[in-house]
Amino acid sequence: MTLYAVQKFLYELNRTRALQTAYEEDRHAVLEPFDLTDEETSALVEPDIGKLFHLGVNGQILMHFAAFHQIEWQDYLQRMRDGIADYGPVREGVYAMTTGLDDVVAPVHQSSEGSAS
Amino acid sequence: MSLVFAGVCSHAPGITGRAHMADPDVRDRFYDAFRQMGDDLRAAKPDAVVIIAAEHFANFFMNNMPSFAIGMADSYEGPIEDPGWLGIERRQVPGNRDISQRFITEVMKGSDIAYAEEWKFDHGIMVPLNFLTPDYDIPVIPVNINCQGPPLAPLERAWAFGESMRQACEAMPERIAIIGTGGISHWPATPDSGKINEEWDLDFMDRWCRNDKAALLDDDAYNDLKVYADAGQGGFEIRTYLTVSAAARGAKGVVHFCEPIPIFAVSCTVATYDLATV
Numbered sequence: 001m002t003l004y005a006v007q008k009f010l011y012e013l014n015r016t017r018a019l020q021t022a023y024e025e026d027r028h029a030v031l032e033p034f035d036l037t038d039e040e041t042s043a044l045v046e047p048d049i050g051k052l053f054h055l056g057v058n059g060q061i062l063m064h065f066a067a068f069h070q071i072e073w074q075d076y077l078q079r080m081r082d083g084i085a086d087y088g089p090v091r092e093g094v095y096a097m098t099t100g101l102d103d104v105v106a107p108v109h110q111s112s113e114g115s116a117s
Numbered sequence: 118m119s120l121v122f123a124g125v126c127s128h129a130p131g132i133t134g135r136a137h138m139a140d141p142d143v144r145d146r147f148y149d150a151f152r153q154m155g156d157d158l159r160a161a162k163p164d165a166v167v168i169i170a171a172e173h174f175a176n177f178f179m180n181n182m183p184s185f186a187i188g189m190a191d192s193y194e195g196p197i198e199d200p201g202w203l204g205i206e207r208r209q210v211p212g213n214r215d216i217s218q219r220f221i222t223e224v225m226k227g228s229d230i231a232y233a234e235e236w237k238f239d240h241g242i243m244v245p246l247n248f249l250t251p252d253y254d255i256p257v258i259p260v261n262i263n264c265q266g267p268p269l270a271p272l273e274r275a276w277a278f279g280e281s282m283r284q285a286c287e288a289m290p291e292r293i294a295i296i297g298t299g300g301i302s303h304w305p306a307t308p309d310s311g312k313i314n315e316e317w318d319l320d321f322m323d324r325w326c327r328n329d330k331a332a333l334l335d336d337d338a339y340n341d342l343k344v345y346a347d348a349g350q351g352g353f354e355i356r357t358y359l360t361v362s363a364a365a366r367g368a369k370g371v372v373h374f375c376e377p378i379p380i381f382a383v384s385c386t387v388a389t390y391d392l393a394t395v
């Protein structure tokens with residue numbers, strides 16, 4: 001129903017290993033107790049990081065969720081950019097995007113230490 | 118006994134988690150400064166280290182959000198994040214329930230706070246500990262200031278909280294260290310991650326070193342809307358830094374390191390107060 005419910009679910013998931021196991025087993029079932037729209041549910045099931053960012057999920061919560069899904073850092077940033085490109089600006093909350101869609105804000109250092117993955 | 122050490126440092130998760138993506142030259146100079154702060158901290162022989170962090174929804178959520186909270190347990194688990202992602206192994210970190218309880222009781226005489234007998238550490242505490250007490254051998258008293266879910270406590274209340282903590286240190290027989298972590302300007306965990314307002318950071322740290330209360334609480338510069346515009350949502354974490362200023366009670370500070378490392382998302386910062394200057 002609200003951004004609050006989406007974030008509440010992610011907060012619980014991020015900090016509760018039993019819930020993480022349950023989420024891996026049946027994503028729809030663990031979302032049942034939360035008052036979510038179909039759009040929110042599918043974004044959490046897929047997961048659609050770009051949609052969740054667009055909906056206004058706090059980056060500190062979303063970042064942990066992405067790490068849980070083993071989404072690599074640069075990929076995480078790109079998925080949020082894609083979300084803005086596909087769905088439009090962040091709807092609410094304090095974690096809006098202020099840079100341009102194609103800006104390279106934090107380049108990865110290309111070193112002899114190996115590939116940055 | 119009293120406050121025996123006071124300082125601030127960055128806590129961004131990229132510092133450990135994305136180490137391999139940074140320019141090794143600047144990264145290693147930063148790490149050296151961070152570890153030196155740890156050496157200096159341990160040389161002060163604290164019985165407990167108070168770590169004031171702005172946590173990131175590891176323990177507190179908008180269903181029941183305290184502006185100020187202090188942990189009261191004999192041990193804490195961290196990190197809450199995926200250990201591989203953060204680059205820090207999950208472990209138990211020692212606390213000290215007895216010291217915490219007496220500290221909290223004293224702080225309550227000056228500030229209305231929440232306490233918590235359960236607390237999971239996130240990068241806000243784990244990244245600093247990784248450099249400051251790598252053997253995890255000094256009991257930690259975790260402190261949180263809500264810098265994530267507005268409405269946020271006014272800066273004046275953060276200052277008063279710092280004063281209450283100083284008073285608590287002086288009322289206790291133990292040697293206490295206080296470390297503030299976070300900031301300074303940053304747009305973390307968004308596509309803006311890596312955007313840094315270096316000028317703003319240096320200006321803030323200048324005010325911090327002078328320990329100029331009026332300049333640190335300057336509402337024209339640091340009201341929430343202005344901070345959000347100039348320093349991003351991560352800038353709200355200046356609360357942890359100026360709380361340490363209040364606790365240092367007029368002492369002057371030294372910046373040991375403050376340089377932007379965009380892939381770490383912040384001006385990586387290490388600074389301490391010289392408590393002998395008061």
Ligand SMILES: [Fe+2]
Nearest residue numbers: 171241299300
């Ligand atoms: Fe933070």
